[in-house]
Amino acid sequence: MCGFLAEISFQNQLISKECFVDILNLSLKRGPDAQGYWNNQSSVQLGFNRLAIVELSEAGNQPMLSHNSKFAIVFNGEIYNHSYLRSKLDFKAFRGNSDTETICACLEEWGVLKTIKALDGMFALTIYNQETKETHLVRDFAGIKPLFYGFDNKTLFASSQYDQILKHPSFANTSINNQVLKLYLQQHFVPAPYGLYQNTFQVKPGEIITFQENGSKSSQEYWTFSTDTSYLINDEKEALQLIEDTLHSCVKDQLMADVPLGAFLSGGVDSPLICHHAKSLKPDLSTFSIGSHSLVHDESKRAALFAQKLSTNHHEWMLSANEVLSHWDKISLAIHEPLADFSIIPTYLVSNLAKRNVTVALSGDGGDELFLGYERFWSLAKNRHFQNSPKLLKKLIYGTDKVISGNKNINSLVVYNQLSSAHEGLHSRFKNEMIHKIFPVLNDVILPDDWTVYQYENSTNLSHLSRLMQKAEFYGMMQKTLRKVDLASMDNSLEVRVPFLQKKMIEASLQIDPLLSFGKNKYKNVLKKKLISYFPTIEPEKAKKGFSIPLRNWIQTDLKETFSDNLLAPTSTFYDKKEVEHLLKNHLSGQKDNKWALFTLYALNQSIKR
Numbered sequence: 149m150c151g152f153l154a155e156i157s158f159q160n161q162l163i164s165k166e167c168f169v170d171i172l173n174l175s176l177k178r179g180p181d182a183q184g185y186w187n188n189q190s191s192v193q194l195g196f197n198r199l200a201i202v203e204l205s206e207a208g209n210q211p212m213l214s215h216n217s218k219f220a221i222v223f224n225g226e227i228y229n230h231s232y233l234r235s236k237l238d239f240k241a242f243r244g245n246s247d248t249e250t251i252c253a254c255l256e257e258w259g260v261l262k263t264i265k266a267l268d269g270m271f272a273l274t275i276y277n278q279e280t281k282e283t284h285l286v287r288d289f290a291g292i293k294p295l296f297y298g299f300d301n302k303t304l305f306a307s308s309q310y311d312q313i314l315k316h317p318s319f320a321n322t323s324i325n326n327q328v329l330k331l332y333l334q335q336h337f338v339p340a341p342y343g344l345y346q347n348t349f350q351v352k353p354g355e356i357i358t359f360q361e362n363g364s365k366s367s368q369e370y371w372t373f374s375t376d377t378s379y380l381i382n383d384e385k386e387a388l389q390l391i392e393d394t395l396h397s398c399v400k401d402q403l404m405a406d407v408p409l410g411a412f413l414s415g416g417v418d419s420p421l422i423c424h425h426a427k428s429l430k431p432d433l434s435t436f437s438i439g440s441h442s443l444v445h446d447e448s449k450r451a452a453l454f455a456q457k458l459s460t461n462h463h464e465w466m467l468s469a470n471e472v473l474s475h476w477d478k479i480s481l482a483i484h485e486p487l488a489d490f491s492i493i494p495t496y497l498v499s500n501l502a503k504r505n506v507t508v509a510l511s512g513d514g515g516d517e518l519f520l521g522y523e524r525f526w527s528l529a530k531n532r533h534f535q536n537s538p539k540l541l542k543k544l545i546y547g548t549d550k551v552i553s554g555n556k557n558i559n560s561l562v563v564y565n566q567l568s569s570a571h572e573g574l575h576s577r578f579k580n581e582m583i584h585k586i587f588p589v590l591n592d593v594i595l596p597d598d599w600t601v602y603q604y605e606n607s608t609n610l611s612h613l614s615r616l617m618q619k620a621e622f623y624g625m626m627q628k629t630l631r632k633v634d635l636a637s638m639d640n641s642l643e644v645r646v647p648f649l650q651k652k653m654i655e656a657s658l659q660i661d662p663l664l665s666f667g668k669n670k671y672k673n674v675l676k677k678k679l680i681s682y683f684p685t686i687e688p689e690k691a692k693k694g695f696s697i698p699l700r701n702w703i704q705t706d707l708k709e710t711f712s713d714n715l716l717a718p719t720s721t722f723y724d725k726k727e728v729e730h731l732l733k734n735h736l737s738g739q740k741d742n743k744w745a746l747f748t749l750y751a752l753n754q755s756i757k758r
Contacts, residue, residue: 151175151308152222153195154274158363171315178638186211207244214252225271225293228401268651281361289371290649291353310485322346334576336488337628375615380661387660394656398647399425410434411510415450418512427458435460436502482639488748494695496636503640514648518657520666531562535606572602577744586727614662700743
């Protein structure tokens with residue numbers, strides 16, 4: 149896991165090396181072990197900060213040239229099948245065992261598209277072809293690793309951190325894109341392919357963007373999340389075996405490291421499954437959990453039960469609210485882009501704990517999306533039979549069910565014209581009415597035309613509808629989770645790997661009928677059954693828990709001055725400060741819980757400070 153920087157000038161006017169390295173240094177925490185630089189003396193310069201994981205010698209340093217010097221690359225991530233790919237190449241004269249060198253050799257023999265399609269891992273790549281003068285920006289199929297860029301037809305500037313783009317002279321004085329700002333306020337993060345500022349962007353998951361020597365741009369998708377349900381495994385025994393075999397294989401692949409490696413361990417479902425397989429392959433496995441004194445939310449005792457059964461070298465950090473608050477400023481500084489997910493706090497803290505002992509940690513992220521682990525999936529799906537009914541009838545159905553069952557069968561989401569619109573709305577904690585009061589300039593602003601993640605057809609077929617919802621989550625809210633994990637872990641110089649999001653695990657999950665996992669009062673059932681088979685004496689979890697952040701109370705007390713200074717600062721002139729003051733006052737008085745809106749504004753201000 150590393151940080152890179154790439155500048156391509158289509159007019160041979162690169163910024164100075166000194167300025168370039170200054171910007172590169174902003175990502176030193178992503179790669180504290182070595183720094184590299186390369187240029188072609190005219191139009192291209194590449195920089196790299198390395199967190200050495202595999203092949204610790206100089207043979208793994210970047211930027212790297214392919215053996216015939218045709219390709220120059222910088223690469224952030226890990227390729228888990230790189231040894232297999234080497235076995236398929238004619239070239240054998242490798243200097244070391246790094247996956248970067250493997251990619252270079254594949255590019256020489258197979259070209260860009262075939263190489264990228266063959267990779268199984270997490271990656272962001274900038275590839276410069278010295279013969280054709282083409283530049284390729286490539287991001288992994290799940291969007292695990294970030295890839296930001298600025299482009300104004302004269303200059304291409306790509307990086308692993310969004311704040312670095314805004315330091316380049318070509319993009320330092322650009323204005324905010326109001327369409328993207330409105331999208332951020334509604335979704336609480338900036339999804340690909342957008343950047344908050346004009347002329348700034350992200351590469352989408354599963355995308356290759358190619359720039360020609362003259363600056364012309366094209367893109368293609370090399371992998372997409374499939375919604376095909378024409379053939380599905382609906383035999384539970386077969387499905388459980390597929391999960392067993394594939395997850396074991398993925399965990400085995402991801403134990404590849406020449407540095408200490410461990411795993412996050414919660415009291416839920418996904419990370420104990422990962423740890424079960426990791427422990428069977430790595431007897432000295434270290435695991436990491438954080439806990440609090442909240443009886444309602446704390447899951448450290450349950451995590452400790454799993455650790456005890458597995459006999460891992462378990463590390464637990466019990467945190468008081470005051471101790472968590474002492475890390476607030478450091479965590480705030482890790483928010484290099486607009487991201488309003490306050491679960492970044494526990495993610496940062498468990499990353500900090502893990503880094504004291506290891507350089508790589510496995511995580512259970514992705515299991516909820518692939519195996520329908522969120523309650524919101526059924527909240528949407530239970531309305532499916534009425535979604536195409538007239539609106540007046542839907543309101544009548546909703547009202548009747550409210551009287552009869554308290555909306556156990558039908559909920560308010562039924563009144564939306566499209567299930568997909570209801571789905572998108574579930575992720576917004578900052579309603580349009582409030583947004584328009586605080587940002588009057590956004591009243592007539594619509595979201596970007598190509599923001600289509602939550603645009604899918606109504607369907608009464610539950611298996612098909614499940615796939616449509618999963619795809620929306622995969623390219624929607626899961627991307628926020630992955631950005632949170634990347635920001636929190638990389639600020640601690642820790643590489644986090646996600647076995648559930650390895651390509652073969654994703655594709656295996658798509659072979660399984662969603663109804664084996666999901667339905668009324670049923671979430672993630674196949675994974676839960678696997679967990680029970682591994683830990684039969686540990687009572688199944690009755691309700692989803694997590695590390696509790698009492699943000700509402702903190703804003704009213706310990707963080708009152710912090711939020712007031714951030715939100716009402718004289719420099720905050722792009723929104724109506726009186727409306728924000730009113731929002732904050734209502735929260736401080738306890739009249740209304742506005743923590744989500746306030747934190748969304750706080751994170752925005754943190755990320756726009758240049």
